[in-house]
Amino acid sequence: MSLPRSVADVIDQHVTLELESLDRVYLNVYQPQLQTPTAVFWFLRRFHGEGAVSSHKMRAITERFISAIEAYADEHDVSIVPFEKGQRKEDIAAEYLKEFEGREGVLFIGKAQEKVRTFRTQGRTNAKGETYPWIVESTAIVNQYYFYGVDDDFGPFFLKYSSYIPYGAKLCFNGHEYLKRQLTKEGIGYEELANGILSCENPQRMQQLAKGLSPARIRRFLKKWQQRLPCPFREVEQQAGYRYEVAMTQVEFALTQVMDRPVSGRIFFEEVIRENLDLGRPHNIQLIFDRRVIKTTPGRFRSRVICHGVIPSLRIDYKTNGIKQYFKEGRAVRTELTVQNPYDFGVGRKLENLSALRDRGFQTTRRVLDVQKTSQDFALSEDLFRDITTPQSVAGQRASALKFGDPVVFALFSVLILFRFLPCGFRSRDLREHVASLLGEAPSQWTQGRLTYQLRRLRLHGLIARAKGSHRYVVTDEGYKIALWISRCQARILRPSLGEALDAFADTPLHDAMARFDKFVEDYFQAANVNTAA
DSSP, X not given: OOOOEEHHHHHGGGEEEEEEEEEEEEEEEEOTTSSSHHHHHHHHHHHHOTTOOSHXXXXXXXXXXXXXXXXXXXXXXXXXXXXXXXXXXXXXXXXHHHHOOSSSEEEEEEEEEEEEEEEEEEEEEOTTSOEEEEEEEEEEEEEEEEEEEEETTTEEEEEEEESSTTOOEEEEEEHHHHHHHHHHHTTOOEEEETTEEEEESOHHHHHHHHHTOOHHHHHHHHHHHHHHSOOSSOHHHHHTTOOOEEEEEEEEEEEEEEESSHHHHHHHHHHHHHHTTTTTSHHHHHHHHOOOOOTTOOSOEEEEEEEETTEEEEEEEETTEEEEEEEETTTEEEEEEEESOGGGGTOOSBGGGHHHHHHHHHHHHHHHHHHOEEXXXXXXXXXXXXXXXXXXXXXXXXXXXXXXXXXXXXXXXXXXXXHTTOTTOBOHHHHHHXXXXXXXXXXXXXXXXXXXXXXXXXXXXXXXXXXXTSSOEEEOHHHHHHHHXXXXXXXXXXXXXXXXXXXXXXXXXXXXXXXXXXXXXXHHHHHTTOOOOO
């Protein structure tokens, strides 16, 4: 039995396209000078007068901001859509995107009530018994306004503003959509994969463009839309230094590897999952994330297999971060790292640290493949089985298929196992006698032409070779292994198990399991009122 190899080594020979790209990026857009009650107090006192420390002034700022949003919607003929509880915002955005025909613009403005961190005034009493307002940090359920739009460089995005002080915002976009826009602008042809790239005319340039999504580009993108959309802060306040800063809330790093054989690649990936269920153990987590894990290290360390329909995915948790690995659309292996706390990777949250986090993020996705082990090469196994069981052309000669389950092929393989141990090889008449015996036929039924046909296809498929300077044949190393494996599978697995499953009187675990499964399916159909076809 061969020793397990890393998944990285196995799939390296079967990747037609490889791409490292940011996927979903979720950024916190905040006011650094309005993060404490004292800072809010001085903001109100400075721009709204001596008596400004009250909830009434806060409400006035909010009402002015909401009025500006409504005026923007009227001026640009943009709908304000209230989000209902349980409604998927992405689904609504997708419907609006289908109808959008321009290169960029706002699709609609979504409105939802969400719980956020904010500030409010609280009545207090001094030593003289006089009441006065005091600003305290709190949480409240307030309206959030989602500006869903399309950008010429970044594609679909949303910029969400809170309608109450300190008027925090969130920016969300997708790195793959950005990449598609850049490829189109440079005239580089590509074939789409949902949320990815399947093929590209210039893979090297594609990777350069993906890496070119820098913090500076993201800042320019954000600034452009902040200038176009309503802002809760007036020009005089912005000039005084009340400008937004950007930090990373959640960033996804996606390594996509498109396989040359999609069907066998899917089978291979499911085997990888089966053989690597222990990736969430601390010693593997240390290797994957390059971080020391001890008993006191906070967070969960585990691996899970989650199925959506018939599509399995492998999940690995590390503190608040996680890795998801799945076979995407039956074509590519996607290894995706989701970072929610950059400090777990020794990197700060500010947007300027994105490049450093990108390097460490993709090093992590690569280490997943290095740590994962597999005992088989999916393409090699698939090729061998196909080459043996289907007709082949070898040096201009046609080699007939050695069909799995064919009694003659089964007899030939059984004989090859026996002849492997003959030191001087075997002759054609030796093959005639043994094959005829296994098939219950007389050797005389095996004419020379029939025998030559069998020898020829065994030789062209590489299972036997003519001994130099003689009319004898020897069984090759590959021929012995293939004959042994296929004949044992047929004799010890397929034939007895199929008999156990079909025999109505069999008292075996396999027969009982098949009967239980059949009854479950029948009961399920009856419960769903599905009638059996006549």
